[in-house]
Amino acid sequence: MKPDGARSALRVGRPSRAAYPLSWRALDAAEALVALWPDRWSGAVKWLFLAPALLIVGFLLWGLGVMADASLREMDFSTYRLTDERSLANFAKASGSAAFWATARRSLLAALIVTAICLILAFPYAYAMTRTRSAALRKLLLIGLFLPFFIGQVVRAYGWLILLGQQGLVNDALGTLGLGPYRMLFSYPAVLFGLVQYMLPFAVLMLAPALAAVPEEVERAAESCGAAWPRVLRHVVIPMARPGLIAAALVVSTLTLTDFAMPAIMGGGGADFLANLVYDQFFRTSDAGLGSAITLILTLLGTTVAGVLLAFAGASALGVRSAR
């Protein structure tokens, strides 16, 4: 705040503060309020700005703490309460269960397959989007990307149920050719199909900035040296876009590995992933201890993969440039 002498000199001859517009008085009040903050605490201001966000994320850590504690207690099925003693019994139960390993294998295989297909399909899309000279075409491709991104997994799976069902459009079309009807839904391939469609926007959004950063001149140079386009792609574009490819692969694989909705809706109960197994532990068998243990394993698995991604992207992944 300024010394008051200068202010009062300015105020000479003015009738009353009440004549000031309301917005001025509100701002003066705000300044007065800010001035109440003692100068010696000025170093704490930046933490005050950060505090709400730290607090909100703190709930997440607190929740994980509660979950980790529950994972160490066994469910007593005579009272339906978790025991007071802590042990690793739930982890032993999980690792000794054939269902757990079968589900884990199914989730991991899905992560691999979906990631591979997504990268193959996302690359040409991102390439076309970043290389086109037509602004309208680029916008169209961007809208095609964001529209499904903003429509949740459940609604999209619902669309597939309508399209791929026994009386759906696809079976009708096959029927006119004298084929089918085929049972396409409620199978592992159906889950993978739905997941690829769900993950594609993520893959393209991770890839596009990396491809935009590859200068077109380099490609032209390779071509003028006589390289055909598959060779330009293999030896120039893909190596230069590698960070984007890695980022896309890790995002798609972690999201697939931990997905719940697609296996639940498109799998019909026969193609469950680890997240579905967790859900069943809590809501079918009511074993909160075992459920927490499996969730913890899955969380560690997913966080490790995501941590690798962050190590590649650097700590600037939030997009905040370091302070000046």
Place this chain on the structure above:
Amino acid sequence: MNGAAFHWTVAALVAAFLAAPSLVVLGASFTTGTIVQFPPDGFSLRWYGDVLAARELRGALARSLWVAVVCTALAVPAGTLAALALARWRFRRAAAIQLYLLLPFTIPLIGSGIGLMLLFGELRLLGSVWPVGLAACIINLPFMIWAVAASVNALDPELERAAANCGAGPAQTYLLVVLPAILPGVMAGALLMFILALNEFLVSLLLVDARTVTLPVQIYNSIRSILTPDLAAVSTIYVLIAAVAILILDRVVGLDLFLKSK
């Protein structure tokens, strides 16, 4: 086949693949029959009338909107202040703070959801709708920080010094200079948070009971039993909201923003 023809063919097929389920839901909602199908059987708005009459769906939609409002109201101030703090001041452990704030993205949704379910259960918060909004804010907060950070980075710090030079106090500088300058980022972030909360499924599924069902959970519960066209009609709301959101986002920050490398 040359390179251009190849990647344009794939891009067109992918675009069709991406659009298919939304278009099917949109089309199926106009059917006159009682069986949900695409292409629809005739054209009518009867299922939209049914949705307006159905108390369950209307209630679920109202709760989802409330969840989105709570989530946005919490995330906008928290995310904006955090982005300003990280860009404006030097922190000794800046990298650790950024990693901490990114935790909602690195922890899988099922982990966050189960953790929050157990925590909210202990705090006796289950059974109301607003904790679902808080949970949606927790798991999506990095989006808000990221959206505002893009605007803060583009802001010239000299502007604040100029304002101070002209006699503006800290409150005036922030309210009249900084806030208007970063408003596009704040609006884009708020829009993202609203849409994501409206669509939030897995964490809601874990946090709600029969009286606090949100719209995605209601749709999920219904499509597991029987496919009726009124669900297609209510899902159309999502397609419409997504379209409006894209329009606003393009106006406010421009969709091209997402193609720029950091």
